Amino acid sequence: MGLLAVILCACQTAKKPDHDIVILFENDVHCAIDGYTKFGALKQEMLAQTPYVAVVSAGDYVQGAAIGSITKGESIIQIMNAVGYDVTTIGNHEFDYGIDQMKHLMSELKAEVVCCNFTDLNDKLLFPPYVIKQFGDVKVAFVGAATPTTFTSSTPTYFEDSKGNLIYSFHAEDSFKRIEKTAKEARSNGADYVIVLSHLGDDTEIDNSVDMIRATSGIDAVLDGHQHHIINQTISNSKGKPIHLASTGTAFLRMGKLTINTNGEINVELIRTSDYKNQSEDVAKVIQNIETQLEDRINAVVGYTEIPLVMFKFNDRETRRGETNLADLLADAFRDQTGADIAMVNGGGIRNQIDAGPITFGEIYSVMPFNNSVCMVECTGQQILDAIEMGVSLAPEENGSFMQVSGLRYSYDPSIPTSVKYDNNNMFIGIAGSRRVTSVEVLNKESGEWEPLDMNKTYTVGGQSYILQNKGAEGVFLSAKKLSCPECNGRTDVQTVIDYLQKIGRVTARQYGKPQQRITVVKK
Numbered sequence: 001m002g003l004l005a006v007i008l009c010a011c012q013t014a015k016k017p018d019h020d021i022v023i024l025f026e027n028d029v030h031c032a033i034d035g036y037t038k039f040g041a042l043k044q045e046m047l048a049q050t051p052y053v054a055v056v057s058a059g060d061y062v063q064g065a066a067i068g069s070i071t072k073g074e075s076i077i078q079i080m081n082a083v084g085y086d087v088t089t090i091g092n093h094e095f096d097y098g099i100d101q102m103k104h105l106m107s108e109l110k111a112e113v114v115c116c117n118f119t120d121l122n123d124k125l126l127f128p129p130y131v132i133k134q135f136g137d138v139k140v141a142f143v144g145a146a147t148p149t150t151f152t153s154s155t156p157t158y159f160e161d162s163k164g165n166l167i168y169s170f171h172a173e174d175s176f177k178r179i180e181k182t183a184k185e186a187r188s189n190g191a192d193y194v195i196v197l198s199h200l201g202d203d204t205e206i207d208n209s210v211d212m213i214r215a216t217s218g219i220d221a222v223l224d225g226h227q228h229h230i231i232n233q234t235i236s237n238s239k240g241k242p243i244h245l246a247s248t249g250t251a252f253l254r255m256g257k258l259t260i261n262t263n264g265e266i267n268v269e270l271i272r273t274s275d276y277k278n279q280s281e282d283v284a285k286v287i288q289n290i291e292t293q294l295e296d297r298i299n300a301v302v303g304y305t306e307i308p309l310v311m312f313k314f315n316d317r318e319t320r321r322g323e324t325n326l327a328d329l330l331a332d333a334f335r336d337q338t339g340a341d342i343a344m345v346n347g348g349g350i351r352n353q354i355d356a357g358p359i360t361f362g363e364i365y366s367v368m369p370f371n372n373s374v375c376m377v378e379c380t381g382q383q384i385l386d387a388i389e390m391g392v393s394l395a396p397e398e399n400g401s402f403m404q405v406s407g408l409r410y411s412y413d414p415s416i417p418t419s420v421k422y423d424n425n426n427m428f429i430g431i432a433g434s435r436r437v438t439s440v441e442v443l444n445k446e447s448g449e450w451e452p453l454d455m456n457k458t459y460t461v462g463g464q465s466y467i468l469q470n471k472g473a474e475g476v477f478l479s480a481k482k483l484s485c486p487e488c489n490g491r492t493d494v495q496t497v498i499d500y501l502q503k504i505g506r507v508t509a510r511q512y513g514k515p516q517q518r519i520t521v522v523k524k
Contacts, residue, residue, distance in 0.1 A: 176216055209224040
């Protein structure tokens with residue numbers, strides 16, 4: 001097995017178990033269901049070696065592919081129950097089907113769900129902040145923590161009432177204090193070891209796991225998620241004690257194994273899933289049954305492409321910082337099918353790519369797994385310019401709000417310092433200085449000529465409900481005027497793209513063989 005290990009000594013006052021305690025962990029599986037068969041087998045292998053085994057997740061499991069989206073997460077919960085999870089926390093994508101469905105899914109999951117910083121505005125927790133599991137005479141507490149960026153990395157309107165007022169909080173202003181307070185409370189209730197199931201990410205701008213460790217004490221290890229990084233390192237806490245931080249990447253690139261051995265030491269291994277050959281027959285049967293029920297729908301051919309439609313570039317998510325042929329195709333589909341002047345698609349909403357050959361329904365769903373509807377709004381040229389400026393604010397780093405476009409082209413200079421401003425919930429406020437965007441042109445539908453974007457003119461913009469109506473992309477379209485759209489007619493984004501594919505008949509190399517130079521980076 002390919003693995004990476006680091007050993008730490010736990011607090012000297014903690015009890016030492018009479019057998020090894022093994023915590024199997026993962027994060028950001030995103031419906032990579034084949035990995036569950038190996039994860040279930042690893043659990044059985046560990047149970048043959050020690051009676052003390054727990055299986056945990058740091059979040060983002062119900063969304064990411066058609067098998068999750070079509071069933072709104074139900075199928076993934078069935079698979080996780082077959083594996084036999086003990087504790088999970090909530091990732092931002094557990095909210096992608098709405099608050100009510102999230103609550104339903106968590107009630108169906110047989111594991112205990114913990115989160116210490118997700119409350120209503122009366123400060124009432126929606127889940128227990130921690131749970132203590134007993135292994136012989138030793139007690140291990142699992143504390144859950146969700147990223148405050150969930151407001152913008154899921155759908156902002158899900159966390160609001162009908163008047164647009166926030167009714168939930170992730171406590172960005174004091175989440176570290178809440179985590180530390182919860183850890184100390186767990187210790188006061190007998191916990192010998194405290195492990196945080198963190199969906200914070202290790203380098204997010206708001207409340208990341210590295211800063212959390214540095215600001216707290218009373219924690220023995222942090223199993224992190226959210227940013228898909230493979231991590232196995234130590235970070236000194238507020239008292240100078242080295243604390244283990246680990247993350248398994250995404251889609252079961254690794255399987256995590258944390259061991260508290262009989263000497264009280266913590267040993268963490270990251271097992272390369274592709275190297276692990278055992279599989280659980282029981283879990284495989286559950287997956288096969290689900291796939292059989294959905295296969296006709298998932299495998300239905302809806303189009304054909306002569307060339308690969310690309311999301312990645314050198315393993316990076318290129319749609320979050322540059323133009324790709326897949327992004328051009330999706331934007332064209334929304335502009336064509338809505339009849340809008342232009343279309344805009346946030347790069348973070350493009351989640352997969354498509355190989356050359358027949359295109360299936362499942363492939364389109366894996367590209368856009370969020371069940372958004374297609375819609376149209378009216379914007380001024382100034383609003384459009386602001387949306388583009390916000391999208392390039394992090395370039396050349398990835399930004400989920402990077403704008404892919406149709407009927408529009410723009411240039412930007414990443415050497416200019418960004419002056420985009422956000423509020424405490426990471427929602428867009430405005431531009432406070434110089435701009436990176438150096439030019440924007442709009443295609444005149446009648447003449448076929450490119451014209452400068454008019455700041456005072458209004459344009460119709462087609463796209464997905466997430467960014468245009470539900471405050472996605474940091475709410476940059478919040479003031480846009482919603483339009484009646486008979487062409488939209490309640491269609492999902494998936495169906496809209498399928499309709500476009502069937503209209504054009506074939507994705508050709510001539511039209512989409514390479515990006516169409518709608519986005520230009522000014523190089524100096």
